Amino acid sequence: MTDYALLARQLDALLDTRDWLTNSAQTCAFIMQQVPELNWAGFYLQRQPEVLSLGPFQxxxxxxxxPxxxxxxxxxARSRETQRVEDVHAIPDHIACDAASRAELVIPIVxxxxxxxxxxxDSPTRGRFGADDQAGLEALVKVFIERSDLG
Incomplete structure (x- = not known):
């Protein structure tokens, strides 16, 4: 079981600048190293209306x-609500960047x-993300938001 409270404290200590680019790169790397069973972690940024652009990732x-x-x-992005999907292959409009991915968790940053x-x-393990993972990873996003200049 992942100790997300500990990870939140560690991420808070790691993010020692207000620079969003540095912090987003550090956050992706940290999550990939500390959260088991992931094959992708990254940010998509809204830089134009109704479109997400690739940002730092691992x-x-x-x-x-x-779109x-x-x-x-x-x-x-549309709902501004976290999306937790057990099996992405069951989603009709899933965008398959990596065929090995099975489960996905997407947290909006508002x-x-x-x-x-x-x-x-993304995870290669079907059903990888439970409610505890969602809450813990949302807490890590909160740390990222608090430590970064996103304005």
Whole structure:
């Protein structure tokens, strides 16, 4: 079982700058190293209306761009709610960047009522993300938001 409270304290200590680019790169690397059974961790940023653009990530080369109208990342961007999917192959509009991915967790990053982007996590293990993982990873995103200048 992953100790997300400990990981949140460690991430808080790691993010020693307000620079969002440095912090997003550090956050991806930290999550990939500390959270088991992941094959991709990265940010997609909203830089233009209704489209997510690839940001810092760890893992295989990724899909870019992602329209809000498609996939799990698009659903998180549209709804501004975390999306937790047990089996991405059961999602009709899933965007398959890595065929090995089975489960996905996408957490929207909202700052001052504006969507900044999403944190996308993929796992090769079906059903990888439970409610405890969702809450723990949302807490890590909160640390990232608090430690970064996203305005």
């Amino acid at each position: 893992g295989q080369p990724a899909c870019h761009p992602i 809000f109208s498609k996939g799990v990342c698009g659903a998180a 700052v001052n009522d504006r969507l900044w982007g999403v944190l996308d996590l």
